Amino acid sequence: MMRLSKVEIENFRGIEWAEIELDRDATVLVGENNTGKTSVLEALRLCLDVVKSDKTCNFTEYDFYRDETCQDLAACKPIVLTLSFLESEQYPWPEHIIQTLNEVIVGSDYSAIKLRVTARYDANSAELVQSWSFLDDADNEMVCKNGFIKDLRRLRPFFFQTTLRAAKDQFHGNSTYWASFLRNKDIDDNTRGSA
Numbered sequence: 715m716m717r718l719s720k721v722e723i724e725n726f727r728g729i730e731w732a733e734i735e736l737d738r739d740a741t742v743l744v745g746e747n748n749t750g751k752t753s754v755l756e757a758l759r760l761c762l763d764v765v766k767s768d769k770t771c772n773f774t775e776y777d778f779y780r781d782e783t784c785q786d787l788a789a790c791k792p793i794v795l796t797l798s799f800l801e802s803e804q805y806p807w808p809e810h811i812i813q814t815l816n817e818v819i820v821g822s823d824y825s826a827i828k829l830r831v832t833a834r835y836d837a838n839s840a841e842l843v844q845s846w847s848f849l850d851d852a853d854n855e856m857v858c859k860n861g862f863i864k865d866l867r868r869l870r871p872f873f874f875q876t877t878l879r880a881a882k883d884q885f886h887g888n889s890t891y892w893a894s895f896l897r898n899k900d901i902d903d904n905t906r907g908s909a
Contacts (some may be wrong), residue, residue, distance in 0.1 A: 716811050716827075716870050718758075719800040725779035725791045727753040738805065757795050761831045762872035771842040773833040792834035796849070799870065801825040811869055818848040818862045828853070829866065 723732045729750050734741070743751040760772050778790040801807045801824040812825065819825045828849035836843045846863055847855040 715805070716799050716801070716807050717805070718797055718870070720798040721754065721758065722794075722796040722798075723754065723757050724794040726757050726793045726795065727777055727779065729753050729757075730779050730781070758797075758872070761795050761797055761829065762867065762870075771833060771844045773842055773844060775842065777833065778835075787835050788837055790835060792832050795831045797829045797831075799827040799829075814865050814869060815862060818856060818859050818866075820849070820851045822851075827866070829863070830855070 717738055718736055719738075720736065721732075721734045723729050723734075725731075727750070728748070732750065732754070734754065743754060745751055756777075760777075773793060775787050778784075778787060778793060780790065784790040801821070803824070807825055812819065815827060818827055820828065830847050830849055831844065832847075833842060833844040835841075846860055848859045848862065850856055
């Protein structure tokens with residue numbers, strides 16, 4: 715199974731820069747109030763859950779990091795969120811993932827996929843703009859590969875729950891994400907009926 719291994723966050727909300735290595739089984743964010751735990755989760759949500767198009771920006775002016783040097787939105791540095799999915803010797807990726815995402819996989823010994831989401835203020839249009847891109851081994855943008863974002867989301871779905879009590883709203887047969895799993899032709903009718 716392909717898992718998210720690392721998150722890099724730059725200029726997002728109260729986080730000027732952070733790099734977080736994620737454990738394969740579970741990662742727990744612990745800290746005082748207002749230290750960025752929710753911001754990390756929101757960064758993941760904006761990268762993986764709300765990927766729609768480059769035509770609308772999912773970020774708001776309140777998502778940009780502010781300090782004494784950038785109180786005005788036009789002076790704020792761009793938001794840069796980089797997600798790394800890494801294969802390992804212990805956890806190799808299945809062949810169907812490698813075949814589907816082959817054009818955006820990098821790495822020599824083991825496969826890696828790096829997705830970068832950026833948001834910035836465009837002074838010409840006076841609007842916020844965002845973009846998604848896959849990165850090569852040298853962290854340069856891969857040209858004309860954005861279409862693979864849909865494949866990545868399908869193969870590595872993401873569920874964001876603000877509270878545990880809201881889980882019942884997402885895990886039923888008509889929900890946005892769960893319904894796609896239930897329609898999977900590889901699931902037998904008995905399993906599908908018990909979901």
